[in-house]
Amino acid sequence: MVIGTKTKNAILSQLLHIENLSVGYKNKAIIEAVEFQLNKGEICAIVGVNGIGKSTLLRTLGKLQPKINGSIQIENRELEAYSPIDLAKQIALVLTDSIASKNLRVKELLALGRQPHTNWIGTLLKEDQEIIRETLQNFQLENLKDKKCHELSDGQLQRVLIARAMVQDTPLILLDEPTTHLDLSHKVGIFKLLKDLAHVHKRTVLLTTHEIELAIQLADKMLVLNGKENPFGTPQDLISKGYFDELFPKDVVQFDAKTGTFRVKN
Numbered sequence: 001m002v003i004g005t006k007t008k009n010a011i012l013s014q015l016l017h018i019e020n021l022s023v024g025y026k027n028k029a030i031i032e033a034v035e036f037q038l039n040k041g042e043i044c045a046i047v048g049v050n051g052i053g054k055s056t057l058l059r060t061l062g063k064l065q066p067k068i069n070g071s072i073q074i075e076n077r078e079l080e081a082y083s084p085i086d087l088a089k090q091i092a093l094v095l096t097d098s099i100a101s102k103n104l105r106v107k108e109l110l111a112l113g114r115q116p117h118t119n120w121i122g123t124l125l126k127e128d129q130e131i132i133r134e135t136l137q138n139f140q141l142e143n144l145k146d147k148k149c150h151e152l153s154d155g156q157l158q159r160v161l162i163a164r165a166m167v168q169d170t171p172l173i174l175l176d177e178p179t180t181h182l183d184l185s186h187k188v189g190i191f192k193l194l195k196d197l198a199h200v201h202k203r204t205v206l207l208t209t210h211e212i213e214l215a216i217q218l219a220d221k222m223l224v225l226n227g228k229e230n231p232f233g234t235p236q237d238l239i240s241k242g243y244f245d246e247l248f249p250k251d252v253v254q255f256d257a258k259t260g261t262f263r264v265k266n
């Protein structure tokens with residue numbers, strides 16, 4: 001079979017390919033038949049009501065728990081085929097609540113992010129030091145670099161964790177609710193930072209969030225977990241097909257397709 005240039009380019013730019021995926025616990029599926037693809041340099045938000053399975057899906061994509069069925073491919077290779085060290089070069093995981101290392105200083109946490117690229121005793125080469133220095137600068141963290149992580153505000157800690165994902169230098173970054181506990185301007189700040197990682201630094205960014213209105217404005221693609229068809233597409237595409245109208249009970253909130261916002265029903 002001869003593959004056309006267009007198809008070849010599509011395969012080359014595709015990073016994540018999910019087919020007929022079921023995730024859950026002890027072989028009991030919580031979310032089924034998830035299908036989507038993400039290209040290099042795209043940002044995608046996973047949304048859905050409390051308890052629908054957003055974190056479970058993200059953890060499965062990060063290989064923190066096994067899938068139940070279907071296929072997860074990164075760079076055309078099944079997730080199961082990656083060794084832990086190879087996977088750490090493909091995926092950076094940002095899970096705010098589980099940071100075990102809050103006693104570390106910011107610069108030490110960032111240095112840990114280089115681990116997949118350093119030797120077994122974790123010696124940082126000049127190049128690693130330079131990446132850390134540049135990232136501290138780009139994320140406006142220079143004045144915080146000697147602070148311990150437990151001394152940071154939620155917004156600062158979130159920026160540090162994303163910076164660590166950046167120094168890990170992986171094509172895919174997965175984040176579980178990166179804007180929880182933040183005020184609106186810091187939520188927007190984090191979303192814009194992530195959009196920058198995708199569009200400027202060409203990382204593929206996949207996050208779970210309850211900030212549907214921000215995601216509509218700032219994400220390239222969205223996956224709406226609704227427990228039925230779990231639609232995936234551009235925010236505009238999903239709006240025009242009415243998927244946000246059905247997300248919450250209509251007698252509580254109503255979606256306004258013109259403004260892309262939810263209104264409280266009186």
Ligand SMILES: Nc1ncnc2c1ncn2[C@@H]1O[C@H](COP(=O)(O)OP(=O)(O)OP(=O)(O)O)[C@@H](O)[C@H]1O
Nearest residue numbers: 025030048049050051052053054055056057208210
């Ligand atoms: N370790 C576990 N064992 C069994 N069931 C679990 C476990 N963790 C979560 N669940 C269940 O899986 C379902 C999905 O949970 P999950 O945390 O993925 O949802 P979510 O969409 O991220 O929710 P939220 O928006 O509230 O954070 C829930 O019914 C939850 O009770």
